[in-house]
Amino acid sequence: MDTFFPKFSKKRDGVNVIMEQKLLKNVNQLILDGQKCTGCGICVDACPEEAIRIGLVGAVRRGAVNYAEPINIDEKKCSYCGVCVVMCPFNSLTLKIDGEESLPIVEHEGFPQYDMVTEIDQDKCVRCTICEDVCPRDAISREVPLFEGTVEGGLEKQNALVSKTTFTVDDEKCTRCGICEEICPAITVKRKPFSAETGTVVGKVVWDEKLCDNCQICVEACPEDAIVVERVVKSAILPGKVEIVSEECCTCTWCEINCPEEAIRIEKIFTGDIEFNADKCPSGCSTCVDVCPANAIYLPSIKPAKDLKGEIEPVIAVNKDLCIFCGACVNACPGEDIITLTRTDIRMKGKETDLFLKVKAKLCNTRTSRVKESTPDEVELKMMETA
DSSP states (O other): OOOOSOEEEEEEETTEEEEEEEOSSOEEEEEEETTTOOOOOHHHHHOTTOOEEEOOHHHHHTTSOSSOOSEEEOTTTOOOOSHHHHHOTTOOEEEEETTEEOOHHHHTTSSOEEOOEEEEOTTTOOOOSHHHHHOTTOOEEEEOOOBTTTSTTOBOGGGSSEEEEEEEEOTTTOOOOOHHHHHOTTEEEEEOOOOTTTOSOOEEEEEOGGGOOOOOHHHHHOTTOOEEEEEEEEEOSOSSEEEEOTTTOOOOOHHHHHOTTOOEEEEOSEEEEEEEOGGGSOTTOOHHHHHOTTOOEEOOOOOOHHHHTTOOOOSOEEOTTTOOOOOHHHHHOOSSSSEEEEEEEEOEESOOOHHHHHHHHHHTSOEEOOOOOSSTTOOOOEEOOOO
């Protein structure tokens, strides 16, 4: 019977790939969520044991192959330290020790964490849907009630805004005819018993504010113009709350840029620069567009020939304001020297240990796309000399 430790295994469980290390007293598992992994390759540079390699990012993310993941992890080389888990900006890696999620390297202050600044000023936010719609990572949690007309059983529309409604009846004009009562559940006409002593209809109009939706029908229907309904809006902000789920946010700033109330503040975890050599890009590829987790890369709109004025129309472009400098496009690009990425800084909190500084140096090394697959299912990048 084989009793030697450690023992290693790798298995696929749905969208997850589980790397396992069995020791004498405990079991370590590194779990890769293949659906969340973008192939950015940050874990490759972060791994102290060089146990991770970039896979067929473009083919996997576009669904051309279903037998591989964007990255390959060697379960035997891996030390199960958790550095890759900390540095993955898409939370696609999880470390479990004896079945429980754990990061001892962070708990013992051996490695810093991303300093995530993802804030929504609830006083400025009007609970619109823009941030939720533009977010490429489904990182917006919008807990706002649904209203009648949009869904069955929705909240009444008059409860959408904080307001104060007033109802006034001019007793001299009002004849207590009862028309308002007939058309509105919020109004009751209470007449006194008819008496020959007065020979007139006497009574009052009673209004229930809770039932009034300020529709103004009673005002328009009153034949004596005796009713006045006024509504003062105290707050035009919908009830509920809109928040950013930091665990899902990639700090692309789509929401911040498009928020009409300037209620959102995002700080990118990576700063740097990215350049596209569009003249080298083969038209019609668009692999980088498909794999970009921030929706920052696009195919430029076609211009009429008369507007080009001798210029060569670019076939690919990137919006640097939205780019998070993750590197997925570089890893997926099937061409050479088409995309060049340089990271200049990483936003972290906690003690910047020697190990982190080594990782940072790797991550801040300029890299570009390269056509080379010397190992099956693995792609190498061309690292460029830095000044």
